[in-house]
Amino acid sequence: MKKKTYEGYTYVDGGVCAAKGFVANGINCGLNSDKNKNDLGMVYSSTVCNAAAVYTQNKVKGAPILVTKEHLKATGGKAMAVVVNSKNANTCNADGVEKAERICELAADALGIDADMIINASTGVIGQIIPIEPFEEHMKELAGGLSADGNDKAANAIMTTDTVDKQVAVEFILGGKTCRLGGMAKGSGMIHPNMATTLNFITTDVAISADMIQKALSEIVKITYNCLSIDGDTSTNDTLSVMANGLAGNEEIVTENDDYAIFKKALYIVMECMTMMLASDGEGASKMLECTVSGAPDQDTAIIVAKSIIRSPLTKCAMFGEDANWGRILCAIGYAEADFDIDKVDVDLESEKGIVEVCRNGSGIPFSEEKASEVLSEDDIYINVNLNQGEASAKAWGCDLTYDYVKINGDYRS
Template sequence: MEFTRIDGGVCAAKGFQANGLNCGLNPDRNKNDLGMIFSTEICNAAAVYTTNKVKGAPILVTKKHLETTGKKARAVIVNSKNANTCNADGEEKAQKMCELAAKELGISADEVIVASTGVIGQILPIEPIADHVKELAAGLAPENHDKAANAIMTTDTFPKEVAVQFTLDGKTCTVGGMAKGSGMIHPNMATTLNFVTTDVAISSELIQKALSEIVKVTYNCLSIDGDTSTNDMVSIMANGLAGNTEISEENEEYEIFRKALYEVLMNMTKMLAKDGEGASKMLECTVSGAPDQDTAIIVAKSVIRSPLFKCAMFGEDANWGRILCAVGYADADFDITKVGVDLASAKGSIAVCRNGSGVEFSEDEAKVILGEDEIYINIDLGQGEASAKAWGCDLTYDYVKINGDYRS
């Protein structure tokens, strides 16, 4: 099955509209801080949430809404600059955001997914949102997907949108989405805020199954700084407007949809890794030859989250011992004496380790390879057929600068 990348992001699928604007939460009037997504038809919906014990109020409200409606939704309202987390009135404010959106859209508040991102522990002022939600809804249009993508950015340096088109049951179908995230990323469910839409007709049960499984091998394999956010969420809405026969069992059509969803989530994951706070390099670690996929995931994530390894990549230093160190403390069972490591980029590939020991290589050649802005770490465990990838970025001086004055 071929998947064609198309423009349109979260509004690429039929029947979806979006908008974003600055309501005053962010004092920089050039940056949007309030966004909305709307489907002209009711959607089957699914979501995954942060596993942090501290959960943002919007997550608690969204979970209740999807439980109340039997996993149905029609809209998303989201703000940046303020996470609405650890506040006594947090759930009340999150519910109020849903009610404000619902009133303008002519739907039930329970059909609204709500999300927030930004500083934790500061009271969310509802007045700016209330004063601008009418304008926000009035400006909904498919072409305004970029305004919504801009509205969810915090320390992000660029908006993140992906959409793919494909054929299913003889119908042209689309999956698209938008994401935000640059720091406080080390998920164990999903990462950051991610909103996905599709015009595929698929049951709520199967869309939840596909989302949960694909999050495990995409967003859950991303680490920027080792901190799991309180507000992480991925949601997906499917309105069925493509006209395919609804997917209600795990058949060939389900597998095609699942692969399309993987294409979108995997590419947004790579965008998030590339835009890590202060990052100069995107890192992709592929572990092959593993006895099972879980082992491959554990090893890949162990390497990608290692601060010492990340610093070495910033310095363009082929210090492969740090990679072996991270492989060695991974909580999985395998024989370290069979492990091989290669470092690669657009400038070529170089072997640095075989059978758990170093091999001779040119430091000058390695320096050229590591001088690129996308680095690939290829690890072969040599003891199975399973594989997995994990993504991250280097650790730079700018990361400390950004997080030293994040609230200012």
């Protein structure tokens, strides 16, 4: 996946540790029998952070979400650490909230902070009782190993069926101060639009109020994570949190001023990039799909159409087969629940190998099947749709549907 470039923003290494004052670590505490795979991670700032989060819209919610919501409410949007585990989702368990609170207490004791300052998250199998012993035995080891270059270990700790870790960070100038914003994400399957998808943690040294973080986060989620679909299943544990410790030294952002716009753009860049990383690493995926819908009467229409295309199983299968079966795209556009004239729609398929025009004014046009196959042979495929009925646009992301997706999910619990 190729990162997009944005003027004034430079990609840097470090993920959640790129911003000043943040440290991280990841270890194997025994939840995962593979000792080479971390299963418990932590991110920490010794300076209190303003924080905000968004969560799954699934009616079934993991216990860590319930606990994290209460913590952020109790502190008025303050946090200092994230503690997260993989392998067990701590969801649909009678003692789930009790266990999540205990995990936060153990982390707080190891860090010397209040338990309400902990953001908790879990990912893995649903409905299995989470053992507390691994946390009791290894939390101090986890906290003791925190370091400014521990982001890789933490990113590894949140992976489940992911084949690669997902990290990104950018550097930019705000109020004359050099600032950084970075994050890590996990997710490969059980991903579908409806608020943040998967587990995602973002840190920044920008000084900004919790209300402004929440506003920016909620708006950007709508056009990034909420426009991502791998398989049509919305997870029970989806969480995306942002912590800002203010160590960059800029004047705190408390209104929608120019500095807010710069911060919001940085947040968008990181969230867009992680969304694309998640799409690229969809379970069994061989191609990342990005659908751009332009010429829409309004943004909501553009989003609805783009998401309809990106989650179409038949379109996903066609992309896997490198088959320019554009009729499947028109079909997905046609059942999108929005108002527009299908007879004005144009469709192009694009990759680094070029562009092939396949549809104009809702009808097929002659094109080279050989050229189309060449275009669709690339790893990143762009489906460009112009509704020709307005000025609004939106993007959605996903991946192809392959044989391996079924294999992976046929024995997920093992």
